[in-house]
Structures are given as C-alpha cells and as structure tokens.
Amino acid sequence: MEELKQETLRRRTYAIISHPDAGKTTLTEKLLLYGGAIRLAGTVKARKANKHAVSDWMEIEKQRGISVTSSVLQFDYDGYRVNILDTPGHQDFSEDTYRTLMAADSAVMLIDVAKGVEDQTKKLFKVCRQRNIPIFTFVNKLDRFGKSPFELMEEIEEVLGIRCYPMNWPVGIHGNYVGIYNRREGQVELFDKDGGHGKTIRSSSKASLDDPIFRETLGDEVFQALKDDIELLDMAGDAFDMDQVTAGELTPMFFGSAMTNFGVRNFLEEFLRLAPPPVARQASIGEVNPVEQPFSAFVFKIQANMNPAHRDRLAFIRICSGKFTRGMPVFHAETGKLIKLAQPQQFLAQERNLVEEAYPGDIIGLFDPGVFGIGDTLCAEGQDFKFENFPVFPPELFAKVQAKDSMKRKQFVKGMTQLTQEGAVQVFRQPDSAVEAFIIGTVGSLQFEVLEYRLKNEYGVDLLIDRLAYSVARWLIGEEQDLSSLKGIDSGMVIRDIQDRPVLLLSNEWSLRWVEERNPDVKFLVVPQDARRV
Structure with missing residues (x-):
C-alpha cells in the first residue's frame, strides 16, 4: 500500500490544449528535451522538413505540420513520472481532444503572445471548467512581438472568466525579452543567445533581483520597468491560492518561448510542483x-x-x-x-x-x-462498476462514402469499421441502399480529408465522397409504426447507426422543429440514450 501511495503521488498526467498554431506540439517536444527523453528537438515549421515533432507519428501530420490525433508521451523528471497527452489543436478534431481531457488530471493552456485567447481555446477551456480540473497557462512565442503581459492577463480574465497569477514575468520592454523573473524565488534568469535554433537545452544564469550585476547587465530602463511591474503585481494582483487553482478558479501563468527554449525549464519545474497527482x-x-x-x-x-x-x-x-x-x-x-x-x-x-x-x-x-x-x-477481478460516461457530440457534416473499386470491398469495410471504433468518424448506413456505401458523420470537414488519406494509405482503398446537404442529426425513439410513418421528412433522410438505431438527417434546425411538431409521439434525441459506445 505504501509503494502504491508513493508511486501515485509522483504521477503528473496532463493534457496540453490550445488553438491551432499556438505551438502546442513544439512545447510538448521541448518538455521531452528537458526531461531527457530526447537529445535533439525536431521542428514542425516546415511541411517537408527532414525532422518532425516526436509526438506527430501519423504520416499526414508530418506532411501538413499539424496534429490530428492525440499523442501519449511519458518521461521522468526530478522524481516525477510525467504523462503528457498532446491533443489536436484544430477544431475539426475536437472530439478526440474532449475524450483525452477525460484522462487528464490537469491541463496546460497555451496562449500565443500575439493572438491572445482564440476561439478554439475558449471551447477547450470550457470543457476543462466543466470537469473542474486545474488549468495552467503558458504564454508562448515570447521571441516574437505581441501583446503586453498585463494586456494578456486582462484578456484571459475577461474572456475566460478565470483569474491569473503570474508565476514568472518576462524581463525586457517592447517585446524584446532577455529573461524571466521567478516571483516565488525572487530570482532573475537571463538566457544566453540561442545559437542552436531551439534544438538543445538553452543555457542561462540566475541571481537575485537585488544583485547589482543584473542592473548593470539589463540597463537602467529595463531594470526599472521590471521593478515597477513586480511592485504593481504584488500590490494589485491576485494572491496565490492553491485551493482556487485546484478548483479551476485561478490559473498559474507562465511566460516563455517553446521554439527557443526560453523559460521552458522554469515552467516544467513549477508546474510539476503545483500540478495535482491522480485524484478520485x-x-x-x-x-x-x-x-x-x-x-x-x-x-x-x-x-x-x-x-x-x-x-x-x-x-x-x-x-x-x-x-x-x-x-x-x-x-x-x-x-x-x-x-x-x-x-x-x-x-x-x-x-x-x-x-x-x-x-x-x-x-x-x-x-x-x-x-x-x-x-x-x-x-x-471480483469488481463490477462503470466510470462516468464520456461526452458524445452529434455530427454536423455528412457525406456518402464508397470505394472506387468494388473489388476492394473487404478492405473498405474493414477500414471504415476500424476508424469508426477509433471514434474518428461516426458511421451510418442506408437500410435500402443497393450500393456498398456508408453515410459518414463528422464534426469538422478536415476529418473527411483524413478519412480519405488513411483509407488510401493504410487499407489501399480510394474513396468516392459525396457530401450531403444535412447539418442536423437526431436519434429517434418511439413505437415502430410511428417511426415508419414519420411525417414531414420529404427533405430529410432516415439512416441507421452501427447499433441499428434510427437516425434522422435534416438540413437545419427549422426543418427539425417542423418535423417535431408533426410527430408528437416520437422523441428526437441529440445523442443516443446509450451514449457510451456510439
């Protein structure tokens, strides 16, 4: 029991969430670099680069420079066992991200210093708040000109409704940053110039803010600006409260640049100290x-x-x-x-x-x-219970999919079945269709592209994809005679899901209300009643 307790307490399992292009996969890789899991960092900037992010394993990810699946990575650092769940940033793959957040004990929210809080960040943040998991903020790309730290704090608090407590503060003015100030330790860390383009651990030097050599190194203007900022934070900013962090009401905030390894080690060490171990x-x-x-x-x-x-x-x-x-x-x-x-x-x-x-x-x-x-x-063995259900999201885009070559039927069916079980797409069928085809439902159009790519490259099947003009799906519950004689569905389509449950596809919400009014004995569900395995 003591071994189990000790091993559990040293675990840190978290997901990294952000809007696309905020640098999430790059940060993940740099954490691996500092954790000693890899010796040389790759890059995801160039689509045809020879090196790619360690967490991007699917070929299409390497070509496009984006993450379309959640990666699972593990390493040890300073006595901690770290499990990173690197999620897709693109909104078309939000279902995969939502499911991954169910497995995390905390989340790291990545913010682009120039763009601030973006749309996808808002959606993912909302899911984290619903789960009441602690949220840590890393303001990225400090090597580029962007919004001021105070402006970003205000934006996060107003847009997301969560208070910020900066754990460190950038040293410099007008976006020209040379180091960070660690508020807890009262230390300034100045970084040497990055000569390796972020591929190796960046060297730095630390000393107290009161050390005369720092004032001389920084110059009077930068030194005084830092002193004024720290004084303002201490006087007018929020106090640090771990209970509020645990409840998801206060976010510890860090500044840095994943691309140039600026502030990454400080973030990693402070995060591991504060992030929760596995909870009930x-x-x-x-x-x-x-x-x-x-x-x-x-x-x-x-x-x-x-x-x-x-x-x-x-x-x-x-x-x-x-x-x-x-x-x-x-x-x-x-x-x-x-x-x-x-x-x-x-x-x-x-x-x-x-x-x-x-x-x-x-x-x-x-x-x-x-x-x-x-x-x-x-x-x-001897136990029998179930964990809480995962959230299920209704598809919003639909297409009829079939193999170009009828001789590839077996591979086509196998590929579609496996990708459905992954949760990559939702698959339906037309009961009376004479053609071997599926109706595919997704939450984003890019999923169709990934589906086509994977069927071709993993199963050797070229697809014919015919997009359908529907945006609303409802699972139907009622007596068989009521379902077989639905009124007002001339412009819709009744299909079956993989568990043979009837589903109605309609073009818009107005059409749905029209059908609901004419079929009072039928229930129209946004997701199936048994939403665990759709």
Missing part, C-alpha cells in the same frame, strides 16, 4: 480512490495502424486506481468477461516499451482484437 474518479459505485481501491481503468482512445507494418490496433487506457501488472486478468464491464492483459505498452511517439507494472495516472496501450470501445471500464 466518479463511477457507478461512487468515488474510486486511486490508492484505496484495487485496479481500475477506462479506455479513452483507440488507434489502428500505429505500426503500419503490423496493422495493429491499440486501446489506450488511463489507470485510475490500484497497481497494474503485466498479464493480470481484468474484468471488462461492457462484455462481462475476464480479459488477460498480456502485452501492455507505453509510448514515446512510435517508440514502444513493454510495461511490467503501472500505477494510477499512467497511460498504457493494450493490443485490441476488437473488444474494446471508447469509454469502456476495466477493473480488478
């Missing part, structure tokens, strides 16, 4: 304590073909309580069967290591023969 999780039996309960976990992500040569399929689980050991039998709540977990793995992008044991907060990958679904619960 809600389940059908009440709260599941990470230390007091036997083993339990849930599936938050499924990914096919991480290794194209082996055509494997992995289910990523977040351990919530107890100790995991390789080969242990676990109870799969959804099927009611015992499953032996023989080849659990942990990841550094595509590099895999076999796991002998793991603890609450850890993320491990399990080979999946097709039995797992997103949101499934695994628990120790």
Whole structure:
C-alpha cells in the first residue's frame, strides 16, 4: 500500500490544449528535451522538413505540420513520472481532444503572445471548467512581438472568466525579452543567445533581483520597468491560492518561448510542483480512490495502424486506481468477461516499451482484437462498476462514402469499421441502399480529408465522397409504426447507426422543429440514450 501511495503521488498526467498554431506540439517536444527523453528537438515549421515533432507519428501530420490525433508521451523528471497527452489543436478534431481531457488530471493552456485567447481555446477551456480540473497557462512565442503581459492577463480574465497569477514575468520592454523573473524565488534568469535554433537545452544564469550585476547587465530602463511591474503585481494582483487553482478558479501563468527554449525549464519545474497527482474518479459505485481501491481503468482512445507494418490496433487506457501488472486478468464491464492483459505498452511517439507494472495516472496501450470501445471500464477481478460516461457530440457534416473499386470491398469495410471504433468518424448506413456505401458523420470537414488519406494509405482503398446537404442529426425513439410513418421528412433522410438505431438527417434546425411538431409521439434525441459506445 505504501509503494502504491508513493508511486501515485509522483504521477503528473496532463493534457496540453490550445488553438491551432499556438505551438502546442513544439512545447510538448521541448518538455521531452528537458526531461531527457530526447537529445535533439525536431521542428514542425516546415511541411517537408527532414525532422518532425516526436509526438506527430501519423504520416499526414508530418506532411501538413499539424496534429490530428492525440499523442501519449511519458518521461521522468526530478522524481516525477510525467504523462503528457498532446491533443489536436484544430477544431475539426475536437472530439478526440474532449475524450483525452477525460484522462487528464490537469491541463496546460497555451496562449500565443500575439493572438491572445482564440476561439478554439475558449471551447477547450470550457470543457476543462466543466470537469473542474486545474488549468495552467503558458504564454508562448515570447521571441516574437505581441501583446503586453498585463494586456494578456486582462484578456484571459475577461474572456475566460478565470483569474491569473503570474508565476514568472518576462524581463525586457517592447517585446524584446532577455529573461524571466521567478516571483516565488525572487530570482532573475537571463538566457544566453540561442545559437542552436531551439534544438538543445538553452543555457542561462540566475541571481537575485537585488544583485547589482543584473542592473548593470539589463540597463537602467529595463531594470526599472521590471521593478515597477513586480511592485504593481504584488500590490494589485491576485494572491496565490492553491485551493482556487485546484478548483479551476485561478490559473498559474507562465511566460516563455517553446521554439527557443526560453523559460521552458522554469515552467516544467513549477508546474510539476503545483500540478495535482491522480485524484478520485466518479463511477457507478461512487468515488474510486486511486490508492484505496484495487485496479481500475477506462479506455479513452483507440488507434489502428500505429505500426503500419503490423496493422495493429491499440486501446489506450488511463489507470485510475490500484497497481497494474503485466498479464493480470481484468474484468471488462461492457462484455462481462475476464480479459488477460498480456502485452501492455507505453509510448514515446512510435517508440514502444513493454510495461511490467503501472500505477494510477499512467497511460498504457493494450493490443485490441476488437473488444474494446471508447469509454469502456476495466477493473480488478471480483469488481463490477462503470466510470462516468464520456461526452458524445452529434455530427454536423455528412457525406456518402464508397470505394472506387468494388473489388476492394473487404478492405473498405474493414477500414471504415476500424476508424469508426477509433471514434474518428461516426458511421451510418442506408437500410435500402443497393450500393456498398456508408453515410459518414463528422464534426469538422478536415476529418473527411483524413478519412480519405488513411483509407488510401493504410487499407489501399480510394474513396468516392459525396457530401450531403444535412447539418442536423437526431436519434429517434418511439413505437415502430410511428417511426415508419414519420411525417414531414420529404427533405430529410432516415439512416441507421452501427447499433441499428434510427437516425434522422435534416438540413437545419427549422426543418427539425417542423418535423417535431408533426410527430408528437416520437422523441428526437441529440445523442443516443446509450451514449457510451456510439
């Protein structure tokens, strides 16, 4: 029990969220650099660069310079075991990000110093607030000219409704920053010039703000500006309150540049000191304590073909309580069967290591023969409960998809089935269609492009994609005779989901209200009643 407690307390499992292009994948990689997990940082700036971010493993990500899947990365630093969940920033992949946030104990919100709070940041921040998880803010790209620190503080507080407490403060004026001031330690850290373009750890020197050599090095104007800023923060700013941070009401704020390794180490060390270890999780039996309960976990992500040569399929689980050991039998709540977990793995992008044991907060990958679904619960033999349901989002864009070559039918069906189980898209069918085709529902148009790319490159199938003029989907509940004689759906389409439940597609909300008024005996649900496995 003491070993379990100690191992749990040193875990830090967090997700990094941001608007696209705020530098999220770059920050993730630099944390790996400082954590000693990699020796040389790559870059995601150039689409055809020879090196790519360690967390971007899918070929399309390397080509486009964006993240379209959540990556799971782990390293050790100063006695902590760190699990990073790097999520897609693009709004078209927000479902994957939402599911990943379910597996995190805290979140790092990345803000572009020039752009401030952007639309996607607002959406992801809202999800974090709903879960009441601590949110840490990293203001990035300090190597470029942007908004003033005070302006950014005010914007975060007004737009997001969360108070800020700067843990450090940039040293410099007019966007020309040379270091950071650590408020807790009362120290200035000045960075040497970055001669390696951020590929290696950046050297620096530290001393007290009162050290005369710093005033001489900085110059009177910069030194006085820093003194005035610190005095203003101490007098008019919020006091640091860890209880408010834990409740998601106050965000510790850091300044730096992931690209040039400016302030990254300071952020990493302070974040690990403040971020929470794994906490209790809600389940059908009440709260599941990470230390007091036997083993339990849930599936938050499924990914096919991480290794194209082996055509494997992995289910990523977040351990919530107890100790995991390789080969242990676990109870799969959804099927009611015992499953032996023989080849659990942990990841550094595509590099895999076999796991002998793991603890609450850890993320491990399990080979999946097709039995797992997103949101499934695994628990120790003799236990039987389920963790809280994952949020499910109704699709807003639709298309009919079929294989160009009818001889590729088997590969087409297999690919579509696997990508559906990943949660990448939602798949439906037309009951009376004579053509082997699927109706695809997504929350963003870029998902169609990724679907087409992956079917071609992973399954050898070229697609015909015919976009449909629908934007509203509703699951139908009612008597069979009422469903078979729906009134007012001439401009809509009735399809079936993978569990054979009827779904109505309509062009807009006005059409939906029209149909609802004419079918009072039918319920129109935004998401299915059994929303755990759609």
